[in-house]
Amino acid sequence: MADDRRCFGALLNGLARRNYLGDTELTDELLKEQIYPKMSDEDFQQLVTKCTALTKSMVSVDMDFNQLEAFLTSQMHKKDSGMNEDKANAVRKFWKNHRTKIHETQVQQTMWDTSLKQMSWRVDLKTQSKNNDHVNAPTAIIELQLSNQESQNENQKPELLQFEMDEKKLDQFMKSLNEIRDEISLHRKEQN
Known part of the structure; x- marks a missing residue:
């Protein structure tokens, strides 16, 4: 046997x-x-x-x-x-x-095309602006490291994408992430 x-x-x-x-x-x-x-x-x-x-x-x-x-x-x-x-x-x-x-x-x-390898962020306060309403307003600075599926060898440096979001855009972004999390949770519950 x-x-x-x-x-x-x-x-x-x-x-x-x-x-x-x-x-x-x-x-x-x-x-x-x-x-x-x-x-x-x-x-x-x-x-x-x-x-x-x-x-x-x-x-x-x-x-x-x-x-x-x-x-x-x-x-x-x-x-x-x-x-x-x-x-x-x-x-x-x-x-x-x-x-x-x-x-x-x-x-x-x-996996299709580009994937997220790393994400980092920080919050800054604007100290100067053409418009005084924007001074001391918090701004989220987001940096994403992206890697292309075809170029995943060790010598290839990841693409860096950096952008800013004000409080309103950050709230919208967080709402979208929460919706994604909820969908994933719902899908996992259906599988079990």
């Missing part, structure tokens, strides 16, 4: 490398030849389909280990899943070793 667990884990690793980590040289034929050479082509394709669906379920929700345990338990109770304790152990080991790398790859693939 340890051999079955090892082979099942190797198939999960190979499929993850191909489907999520960009190793296009890992074809079904190569995986079958290396891992399950005695299995029929039809049985191997069914196993690949099951493993692909299994990893897709885990990746799509970025399962934590509690969710993984519940998922594996439900799989073992399904008669047609083929999941047993040895295969479940292979899945646990696979997910422990690959979860972070797959997640980071998925995030990189879904």
Whole structure:
């Protein structure tokens, strides 16, 4: 049974490398030849389909280990899943070793163009102005470090964007950020 667990884990690793980590040289034929050479082509394709669906379920929700345990338990109770304790152990080991790398790859693939790397701010008081109404008015100075997705090598310096906001614009900005936070919270509650 340890051999079955090892082979099942190797198939999960190979499929993850191909489907999520960009190793296009890992074809079904190569995986079958290396891992399950005695299995029929039809049985191997069914196993690949099951493993692909299994990893897709885990990746799509970025399962934590509690969710993984519940998922594996439900799989073992399904008669047609083929999941047993040895295969479940292979899945646990696979997910422990690959979860972070797959997640980071998925995030990189879904990012568009520019991303926010860092934000800093300070509040200044104007001491001089053409209009006396603006003297001693607080102004928020915001600096954003932006990084382009294509130019994320270490030699590329991030783009700096700096701007000022008066109290009214800062209130509008904070209201928008709170709306975004509320939407994210609502989305998280729906997923759980």
